[in-house]
């Protein structure tokens with residue numbers, strides 16, 4: 001077992017009496033791509049800033065490569081960082097921006113030239129080395145920021161919502177770009193994001209934060225298939241929450257709920273309930289359908305062009321597809337995730 005690159009032990013940060021990060025324990029192994037995922041204000045940036053050394057923790061210990069770095073200044077931690085706002089120097093060319101961290105570290109000029117060349121090659125910007133940031137698109141500027149962070153050969157790369165200033169199409173393209181750079185360099189990476197798709201697509205370890213605490217962590221597929229709590233499930237896009245007699249609280253994905261045609265025989269297993277359509281939204285390949293069942297609102301999916309609000313329908317709820325939510329949100333906040341009962 002090699003030493004983890006980053007270990008947070010009970011890391012806490014308060015701001016004038018209110019707790020932004022609450023006793024976080026986190027281990028990041030070498031070469032791992034970890035995503036810290038959670039809604040705005042849950043403490044993601046504060047956690048990254050403490051790892052980078054920009055913000056002292058109020059309590060707890062930070063180990064970098066196995067050594068206590070809790071009180072080490074940022075320049076003595078070998079960390080590369082990319083921010084949401086690219087934070088490039090506007091008066092410096094692309095290559096000088098990328099060279100900056102190397103100069104600060106006293107790397108010899110010839111070595112700087114080689115490394116800057118390699119880093120720009122890696123992000124596909126070698127041909128724009130003499131441009132100034134304002135002569136580049138947002139996506140290109142973010143690649144420069146990435147090249148600058150990678151050029152110092154950091155032991156860990158910290159990315160704080162690096163794609164959220166880009167438009168939707170570019171953001172999805174850049175995800176793949178990020179993944180390629182991470183795989184080619186093998187850099188240990190921590191990505192902060194509020195975008196669950198980004199975390200699911202990129203990370204090999206996903207850590208979900210709620211109000212300064214870790215509520216679940218694991219491989220993205222594992223967490224997605226077995227969210228521990230309603231908060232996690234909702235954050236990952238689950239919309240239907242039901243309390244089933246004998247089974248407790250469960251969630252069923254909208255695409256698993258079938259709207260039965262008037263004479264259709266329901267599939268075996270599960271339950272059939274009467275429902276009323278309250279809204280139908282066209283989404284391109286299908287319709288998102290909101291229905292009420294008694295006093296409960298559920299989301300379903302349909303390809304039926306004729307479905308209209310007000311229609312009385314029958315729904316098939318495939319209970320075999322129901323995902324149990326074993327942890328109540330209050331409980332989940334009291335126990336570390338590995339002690340929670342997780343369904344197989």
Ligand SMILES: Nc1ncnc2c1ncn2[C@@H]1O[C@H](COP(=O)(O)OP(=O)(O)O)[C@@H](O)[C@H]1O
Nearest residue numbers: 015019020038039040041042043044045046047
């Ligand atoms: N410098 C600061 N001073 C006071 N409160 C802060 C400061 N930085 C962050 N906070 C508070 O800490 C909490 C977590 O913030 P942050 O880590 O930026 O969240 P996230 O990055 O997940 O959106 C928020 O309630 C925020 O208002």
Ligand SMILES: [Mg+2]
Nearest residue numbers: 044045046161
């Ligand atoms: Mg933030």
